[in-house]
Amino acid sequence: MTEGPSRDTASALVVAEKPGAKIFPGIEEHLEKLAGFFLAQTRYLVEGHAMLQSQQEGQSNAQSAALMADQGSTETCIKQLMDQQLAIAGQFQxxxxxxxxxxxxxxxxxxxxxxxxxxxxxxxxxxxxxREMQSNRVNLLETQLAAKMNDIFQILTSRIQQLVEEQTA
Structure with a gap:
């Protein structure tokens, strides 16, 4: 910077070379220092911005890789779960x-x-x-037999009595 004004400070010097700049002695040097300071700060900010952007890209790439790995792991887990569900469903069936x-x-x-x-x-x-019908029938037959025997006995008794009367008469 001792060889003269740099290209970056040229616009500041153009302002300083105007006739109003001669009113303040040493203003050119002061403006050059001020322009150099702002340029250094701008470079520092640009470098910081580039570094932050690079870090963000690196983090983004790392996160993307981690997400891809997680996605693969998740897909594997889902397949295993589906296989287990199919096995359980088959066993249940x-x-x-x-x-x-x-x-x-x-x-x-x-x-x-x-x-x-x-x-x-x-x-x-x-x-x-x-059995009940046979029992009833036996009872009926017994009753009929008893009635017939009673009738026969009465007929026999009456016939014997008639014969006895005929013989005694």
């Missing part, structure tokens, strides 16, 4: 079919047992009804 089959077999056995019980009950009731 097999158990459901086995339970349904066992219930059907029990129902058939119960129906057969109920059928046998009904058959036995009907047979017993028919046998009891037949």
């Amino acid at each position: 097999e158990e459901l079919m086995a339970t349904q089959s066992a219930i059907y077999e029990q129902l058939m056995a119960m129906q057969a047992q109920a059928g046998e019980q009904i058959k036995k009950s009907v047979t017993e009731k028919l046998f009891d009804a037949l």
